[in-house]
Amino acid sequence: MKVSFRWFGEKEDTVTLNQIKQIPGMDGIVGALYDVPVGEVWPLEKVQQLKQHVLNAGLNLEVIESVNVHEDIKLGLSTRDAYIQNYQQTLRHLATVGIKVVCYNFMPIFDWTRTDLAKPLPDGSNVLAFQRNLIDSIDPLQFAEQVEHNSNGYPLPGWEPERMKTIKRLFTLYESVSEEDLFNHLQYFLENVIPVAEECDIKLAIHPDDPPWSVFKLPRIVTNKENLARIVNLVDSPYNGLTLCSGSLGANPNNNVPEIFREFLHRDRVPFVHVRNIKIEENGDFAEASHRGQDGSLDIYGIVKALHDYGFTGYIRPDHGRMIWDEKARPGYGLYDRALGVMYLLGIWDCLVREKSSAFHRIEEKK
Ligand SMILES: [Mn+2]
DSSP states (O other), rough: OOEEEEEEETTTTOOOOOHHTSSSTEEEEEEOOSSSSSOOOOHHHHHHHHHHHHHHOOOOOEEOOOOOOOOOHHTTTTTTTHHHHHHHHHHHHHHHOOOOEEEOOOOOOOSSSOSEEEOOOOTTEEEEEEOOOHHHHHHHHHHHHHHHHSSSTOOOOOOOHHTTHHHHHHHHHHOOOOHHHHHHHHHHHHHHHHHHHHHHHHHHHHHSSSSSSSSSOOOOOOOSSSHHHHHHHEEEEEEEEEEEHHHHHHTTTOOOOHHHHHHHTTTTTOOOEEEEEEEEEEOOOOEEEEESSSSSSOHHHHHHHHHHHHTSSSSSEOOOOOOOTTOOOOOTOOOOHHHHHHHHHHHHHHHHHHHHHHHHHHHHHOO
């Protein structure tokens, strides 16, 4: 597996490429262009500049997260074709610099949703957290404003201010969109984009909805094993893949995360993996946790074991981290705890590799 680290660019990230480079086992950056409005073509020159900049720091750039999907595509509006053409063109530009995976999501209006961007933990760190009753009682517009004010001054991915302005109109448009419609709109998108992805040798990897259930009565479909299976079958191609995200899927205790990993690793539909741990309360609230298995509710060992058992050669990144050691950074995306997360994942991975090779030697000796 190739270990990677999400980076928001020179101007938008407190973490530097040199710092990332010093994390043991680090292969490359998961990047994006953040100044191109959703739906427009990513200019070739800017894509080339980003690639060169990352290469100059001694890191690779083979994964993009995300090329966001324009709302008109998710809504199935007649204007979607122009945005789909732009998406295709962006893929072609990304292919010229050797991008291998493009992550995207299909969540209406909002990207990942949390009610607290800095919930204190007993150890003095703070984390992103989700409280169910708060989401149920708050007006979505008010909620969007709160997010903007509590993000340490960094626009959160998917929560960019210019998008927030159009929220009201979007809510009205989504009133008539069912989950079944959303599946159909995703199918239309994939049928048009996957052939280009195949030509470009870029695997598309849809990210699960976070949390994996409907918020603000909006339809959500990337939520569980059955729906993921339906999505990979919408277009039967290895280029129609998944970003398996442990923390997103795991927020629903009915999702058996290691089992979901095994299912889609087996089908060879997992080009990209996000790993983080979360602690789920009995009432369904959850808070993010350190990567260590004992600190949360997810079987992180079981997840890494699944990757190892299937000889995973794709890309993995620590997803979010706690804010520790007085770091000031974009919520969820500090340097320190994500670096600790990498070491935990690699620690498990290296043990599994070592164990396998010594088991092999034992068998050889017996012969
Ligand atoms: Mn994720």
